[in-house]
Amino acid sequence: MKRILSALFIISLLSISARAQSALAKYGNDFLSTGAGARALGMGGTHSALANDVTAGYWNVAGLAQLERPELIYMHSERFGGIVGYDYGAAAMPLKSGNGVVGISFFRQGVDNIANTLNAWDNERGQNGGPRQDAESYITKFSAADAAIFLSYAKKYSDRLSYGASAKIINQRLGPFANAWGYSIDVGAQYKTDIVDLGVSIQDVTTMQKMWTVNEEEFNGSNGQSFQETFGDSIPSGQNEYVLPSVRLGASKTFSVTDFDFVAAADLNLLFENRRAYYMNIGSMSIEPHIGGEVTYKNRISARAGLTDFITDPESGFSVSPTLGLGFRVATFYIDYGFASFAGTSSNLGYTHRISLKFNLKEKE
Numbered sequence: 001m002k003r004i005l006s007a008l009f010i011i012s013l014l015s016i017s018a019r020a021q022s023a024l025a026k027y028g029n030d031f032l033s034t035g036a037g038a039r040a041l042g043m044g045g046t047h048s049a050l051a052n053d054v055t056a057g058y059w060n061v062a063g064l065a066q067l068e069r070p071e072l073i074y075m076h077s078e079r080f081g082g083i084v085g086y087d088y089g090a091a092a093m094p095l096k097s098g099n100g101v102v103g104i105s106f107f108r109q110g111v112d113n114i115a116n117t118l119n120a121w122d123n124e125r126g127q128n129g130g131p132r133q134d135a136e137s138y139i140t141k142f143s144a145a146d147a148a149i150f151l152s153y154a155k156k157y158s159d160r161l162s163y164g165a166s167a168k169i170i171n172q173r174l175g176p177f178a179n180a181w182g183y184s185i186d187v188g189a190q191y192k193t194d195i196v197d198l199g200v201s202i203q204d205v206t207t208m209q210k211m212w213t214v215n216e217e218e219f220n221g222s223n224g225q226s227f228q229e230t231f232g233d234s235i236p237s238g239q240n241e242y243v244l245p246s247v248r249l250g251a252s253k254t255f256s257v258t259d260f261d262f263v264a265a266a267d268l269n270l271l272f273e274n275r276r277a278y279y280m281n282i283g284s285m286s287i288e289p290h291i292g293g294e295v296t297y298k299n300r301i302s303a304r305a306g307l308t309d310f311i312t313d314p315e316s317g318f319s320v321s322p323t324l325g326l327g328f329r330v331a332t333f334y335i336d337y338g339f340a341s342f343a344g345t346s347s348n349l350g351y352t353h354r355i356s357l358k359f360n361l362k363e364k365e
Contacts (some may be wrong), residue, residue, distance in 0.1 A: 026273045028243040029108040029170070034086050035059070037075060038356040040089030041338030042325015044306020046265035048250025049190060049199030052091040054358065057105040057152040060188040060201040060248065061164035064092055064101040064154035075356035084111055092152070100155035105166075110145030116175065142175030150186075163189045170210070177215055184208035184243070184291075199250040204261040208243035244272050263294040280310075292323070302327035308340070321335060334358040 036058035040047045047059035054071035057065030070093035077086040092103030116139065147170065154164025166186040173179040188201035252265035269288035279289040292306035304325035312318050323340040338354040 021239050021261045023239055024244070024273065028210065028241055029204065032058075032107060032148060032170075032171075034077060034088075034107075034109065034290060036078075036088050036090065036105065036107075037358070038336035038338035039294075039302075039304065039324060041159045041340055041352070042304035042306065042323055042327075042336070043263075044172065044292055044308040045263060045290045045324045046250060046252070046292035046306060047269045048188075048201050048248040048267050049252040050250065050263065050265050051199070054090045054103060055111075056154070056164075057090055057092065057103040057150050057166060058088075058107075060153050060190060060199045060250070061103075061152045061166045061186060062162045062188040062190040062199070062201070064152055064164055065156045065190075066105050067092055067094055067101045067161035069094065070361040071358060072361075073358040074357055075354060077352065077354040082178075084109060086333065088184075088350040090150075100153055101131040103150075103152040103154075104149075105146040107150075108145060110143050110148075112143045112145075113141045114144060114175065115141045116142050125357045142177075144174050146170065146177055154188075160192045163187075170208075170212070178212060180212040180241075182208050182210035182212045182243070196251045196253045199248070199252075201248040201250075203246045203248070205245050206242050207245060210240055210241040210243065212241070224300060246271050259298050261296040261299070265292050266290065294327075298326070300329050303337075304338075332360045334360070 035041065035045055035047075035048075037055040040051075040055065040059065043050075047055070049060070051059035051063035052066035054067070054073050056066075064168070066221055070091070072091050073089065073201045074110070075086075077088075078084070086109045088105070088107050090103060092106040094101045100128065123200075125129040148168055149170075150166045150168045152164060152166040154162060156162045164187070167188060168184055170182040171179065172182075183204045184202050184204040186201065187205050188199065189197045190197065192198075229235065243324065247270040248267055250265065250267040252263060254263050256262070267290040269290070271286045271288065272284055272286035273286070280289075288308075289310050290306065290308050292304065293301055294304045296302040302325075304323075304327065306323040307320050307321060307327075308317075309321035311320075323338065325336065325338040327336045329335075334357070336356045336358070338356075339351070340354075341352040
């Protein structure tokens with residue numbers, strides 16, 4: 001524990017020094033807000049206190065400490081009418097010594113097959129320039145993608161309390177033109193009481209640092225004309241950015257009635273970027289509420305519902321977006337489906353479908 005605290009202290013000092021030379025990036029880590037696992041989407045993202053499987057590496061790393069056997073998961077999600085693809089995969093396993101659980105998580109969100117028309121324009125064609133002859137042969141494709149990898153460790157301090165930390169690295173890439181690397185640490189804790197389970201997770205506790213680089217040669221293209229000559233604008237310059245910490249607070253309650261198991265959960269996400277985009281704002285802090293529930297029959301079939309995106313719009317007033325989900329267990333496989341963005345403000349951006357497949361390695365009898 002002392003080593004972990006020492007490492008956090010050193011990284012925090014380095015982050016403070018780098019932050020003085022960087023600009024605040026609002027929504028700088030927002031691609032990760034899609035989350036992990038279709039179960040969480042169906043429950044409105046209420047997983048800070050509830051997460052106790054491989055997806056805890058994202059929701060609250062302390063939840064990994066509840067694993068008793070290795071788990072694998074893969075998830076695919078499509079947003080904005082299928083334009084944006086999102087893929088998530090993770091693995092976690094208890095250490096043989098019984099001294100904690102380790103995990104690794106991978107995330108990718110991207111828009112693929114974007115047309116690069118820089119080389120298809122001829123600045124000397126006509127009075128104001130125009131497309132080259134056979135312009136289509138000069139058009140190439142590229143992807144705008146964000147990726148992240150989490151390396152996690154969690155441990156039980158007692159039967160009631162668990163804690164953990166994740167080191168994460170992100171890469172944001174705009175085709176061949178620009179890319180950024182970032183790093184930070186998440187920490188979390190879960191505590192079980194006789195009434196409810198509680199969870200707290202702090203993302204980017206050290207403040208995430210992102211370093212951008214721009215490839216000027218790619219911006220200028222291969223047509224012999226500079227970007228500024230062709231478009232009358234200068235090439236964007238790379239600027240280092242930082243992302244402020246955010247906090248997830250959660251509570252959940254699980255109880256059973258005959259063959260049915262019921263779960264009720266609520267989360268509050270606290271953001272400190274002065275977004276002013278959510279229903280509740282206190283100074284520069286924005287508060288995102290999430291509410292969710294689940295009912296499971298004989299540990300085989302689950303139905304879920306949730307509420308998220310509590311937003312006040314100056315024109316349409318207050319709105320909230322519901323979520324729905326289903327889950328099926330077949331032997332050691334868990335198949336989950338989540339559906340969102342079908343109502344409320346987020347419906348303007350198209351439906352969100354999410355499917356995840358989790359595999360639980362059964363212990364030898």
